[in-house]
Amino acid sequence: MASLLEEFEIHDLGAPLFSIGGHSIAFTNSALFMFLAIGSSTALMVLAMRPQAVIPGRWQMLAEKMYDFIAEMVESTAGEQSKPFFPFIFTIFTFILFCNLFGMLPRSLAVTSHILINVSIALSLFAIIIITGFIKHGLHFFHLFVPAGAPKFMLPFLVVIEFFSFAVRPFSLSIRLFANMLAGHILLGVFAGMTVTLLAAGWMLKPLGILPLGINIAITGFEFFVAFLQAYIYAILSAVYLRDALEMH
């Protein structure tokens, strides 16, 4: 029987393409699913909006709904000045959503169950937030770490805590998504293994195989919900952190 963690392995599909700093880069299954996510989401938005009808058809309604959902969320969370950042947050949401959903296909790799992908997205988000904060507020941006109304003598301690509280935000953002996806897929694998074991056992245990199968069906449904929810949480927290940088002062 295959190991439980085999579904998370990254392997090369084909020969190495080029090398960076001594590491040879090949097209991996992770890259394949990322390209699939990007390609399908781009195709969905482009093709669905092609009719550009005033009364939208079903596909156009779907695309407009996705747009409005995130646009409203970003504007209500991060305010008026956040409109230039909407494409970025929409891309984050769509990429994570499609990666999560593609991970639900059998024999596929859930791209977001690798911490590196999530950390990359979170760090690029925070690079943009910090750079924007400095452009907008100059050195005044450091006042982000000074909570209002704090007694002066506690200030050094508070500033240190605030700084680290800000610094760990990308990590908590990425670990949340990573842990949810990893745990969900491991759970699916565990119950599937239980089903197979029970079905391969003696005749008395075979009917019991329906139980982990039923649980697996429920967990699969729950995993679809978690895929949507985690993408939404990622997007809404990105908007909240953006608002903190844009409007803190």
Added chain:
Amino acid sequence: MAGDPEHEKLDDLSARIRKAEGKSTIRVADQVVAPMKFSRIGFDFVGSVLGCTLLGWLADTYMGTKPWGVMVMVLVGFCVGVINMWRALAGSKTE
């Protein structure tokens, strides 16, 4: 006179639009608020501890402060995690 039914229809439509727009966008959050809010807070705490530990480990590796870097940063991580949880649960007046 002939325009009145049209006016009524449009007024009714605009009233309905105004009422629909009055509903906040937190409609989704209302249905999923419990798992969403608490899972966020839980992961914030874990993420704070792990993130600070990572920063401490990086400081250890590149600045040779073994073993104090990780030790101090784990404690800082717990403090930061608790403070974030407090803010998220009690509603912060400062941020």
